[in-house]
Amino acid sequence: MDNAFSSSLFVQSLVAPDTRDLAGEWVSKRQRGKGSRWVLDTSLSPADLYIYLKARFGPPNGVMMILRAPHSDNFIQWHYTLKSGISDFEILGLNTRTEFMISEYDNLGENDWSALVAEIKRDFKRYGPKLKEVRKHLEHWRLFYNPYYRLKEIVRRCSGELAEIIGQSFELPVDPPAFPKIYTSAQEGLAEDFSEFSTKIQAIADRYRRVQEVSTSLRLICPVWAEAFVNFIIFALCREEIKKDRRIYRDFITKDIDVRIKLLHINCVGFKKPIDTSHQKFKSFHSLMNERNDLLHGNIDPNKLGYETVYFDGTIPLFTEPQGLARNSLGVSLVGIEPDETLKRVDIVHSFVDFTLGHLERPYEESLTLILDRRDLGWRAETNRIGVLFSDSIAEGFGR
Numbered sequence: 001m002d003n004a005f006s007s008s009l010f011v012q013s014l015v016a017p018d019t020r021d022l023a024g025e026w027v028s029k030r031q032r033g034k035g036s037r038w039v040l041d042t043s044l045s046p047a048d049l050y051i052y053l054k055a056r057f058g059p060p061n062g063v064m065m066i067l068r069a070p071h072s073d074n075f076i077q078w079h080y081t082l083k084s085g086i087s088d089f090e091i092l093g094l095n096t097r098t099e100f101m102i103s104e105y106d107n108l109g110e111n112d113w114s115a116l117v118a119e120i121k122r123d124f125k126r127y128g129p130k131l132k133e134v135r136k137h138l139e140h141w142r143l144f145y146n147p148y149y150r151l152k153e154i155v156r157r158c159s160g161e162l163a164e165i166i167g168q169s170f171e172l173p174v175d176p177p178a179f180p181k182i183y184t185s186a187q188e189g190l191a192e193d194f195s196e197f198s199t200k201i202q203a204i205a206d207r208y209r210r211v212q213e214v215s216t217s218l219r220l221i222c223p224v225w226a227e228a229f230v231n232f233i234i235f236a237l238c239r240e241e242i243k244k245d246r247r248i249y250r251d252f253i254t255k256d257i258d259v260r261i262k263l264l265h266i267n268c269v270g271f272k273k274p275i276d277t278s279h280q281k282f283k284s285f286h287s288l289m290n291e292r293n294d295l296l297h298g299n300i301d302p303n304k305l306g307y308e309t310v311y312f313d314g315t316i317p318l319f320t321e322p323q324g325l326a327r328n329s330l331g332v333s334l335v336g337i338e339p340d341e342t343l344k345r346v347d348i349v350h351s352f353v354d355f356t357l358g359h360l361e362r363p364y365e366e367s368l369t370l371i372l373d374r375r376d377l378g379w380r381a382e383t384n385r386i387g388v389l390f391s392d393s394i395a396e397g398f399g400r
Contacts, residue, residue: 005105007115011123014082014089016057019065022081026063032088036108040098044117050093051138052120053080055130062090073391141378141389148232149375151225155218159346162214165207166339208334215337218346223292226285226349229372230260233356236368236386237268243384257289261356270364275356285352288345 040046054060062079078093090101100116102108124131234253242248252260252267258277265271276282311318353372357365371377371386378389 005108005112007112007119010084010087010089010116011119013084014057015084016061016080016082019061019063022061022063023066032103033086034106035088035101035103036105036112038100038108038113040100040117043114044121046093046098048124049091049098049120050078051131051134052124052127053091055127055134056123057082062092064092072389139380140382141380141387143376143378143389146232146372146375146377148225148228148372151221151228153375155221155225155346155349158214158218158221159343162211162218162339163343165211165214211339212334212337215334215339215342218342219291219337220295222345222349223289223295226289226352227257229349229353229356230257230264232372233264233368234260234268236371237264237270237364239267239269240384242267258286264356265359270360270368272361273359275359279355281348281351281355284348288348 040049057080059065060078060080062081064076064079068074068076068079074095076092076094080089080091082089082091085104087102087104090099092099092101100113105112231253238249238252242252252263255263261275261282262277265274277286309320311320357369360368371388374388376390378387379385380387
């Protein structure tokens with residue numbers, strides 16, 4: 001055949017064979033001539049391409065559709081096999097890309113593929129009404145990033161790092177690290193390797209600083225993470241009549257956190273009983289939330305941040321506790337953000353989440369638990385519905 005590729009003739013002559021015939025070719029291992037392969041670029045939306053193909057040729061007819069499972073957890077999501085003369089045109093819709101493969105043309109370059117895409121787009125106008133009909137029957141979902149999951153993962157990583165650091169060779173901040181002796185006598189002082197001593201001090205100081213950073217971050221994030229959980233419940237389970245009235249919904253979502261929680265069983269579906277606000281898990285959670293104003297606004301309270309009493313006799317300071325380089329330079333840096341207490345706050349949020357979910361009827365508890373632990377979720381505005389559209393892992397690969 002003439003190996004000169006004409007995108008116009010190629011597109012206009014395309015036909016879609018029956019899947020059974022294609023399967024027969026596959027079973028008989030029909031040999032194809034060498035071809036070219038290309039990954040669709042940004043010049044054409046994969047969705048627009050699929051809609052065009054379905055409007056012109058009907059549902060996907062490629063043999064991979066026989067193997068496709070009836071859900072979105074597939075390696076190949078859709079597959080068309082079209083023919084132009086003796087040339088086969090394979091279009092594969094994978095999870096992260098759309099591949100084109102054309103047999104009998106083994107030297108197609110970027111210009112040829114660009115011309116092919118341009119010709120397909122020009123052909124849209126011939127199928128305008130059918131394109132609209134296909135598009136009309138598609139479900140419209142909006143993927144969004146789950147804020148609760150993001151915060152939970154940040155807390156998981158930070159709390160793991162914090163627990164690892166304070167579980168090392170010294171305890172923080174109860175027992176500041178014992179510093180090597182420098183000069184207890186002239187002879188010992190001469191023997192002391194000051195370089196080694198400085199290295200040890202620097203390593204300890206670095207660990208204290210990292211604990212300070214991680215513990216402070218967790219103290220700030222935990223209340224936000226807890227509120228994200230409450231707001232997620234409201235978003236997922238709020239009654240339709242409240243969701244549809246933006247002013248009422250806004251009023252609900254901006255109430256004080258304890259009021260929101262007390263209204264959950266009234267304004268949301270799925271609750272088998274009101275949240276027990278007399279329970280210690282709720283009280284611990286509420287105390288955690290009350291702390292956040294001081295943290296978020298940088299409020300100064302000497303009583304909360306104080307670490308020692310000192311007296312003065314004129315200009316002479318009199319300390320009530322023994323002084324030391326380790327304590328003065330490092331130990332006090334963790335006042336108000338003690339790592340062991342910080343980790344307790346992480347546990348408070350975990351306990352409150354489980355406690356609240358336990359107030360839901362079983363089907364709602366199971367559904368909410370599922371979507372809370374997914375990073376990517378789908379939102380269908382027409383039905384006010386949240387959906388898990390894809391699995392946590394995406395199958396992908398490259399053929400040879």
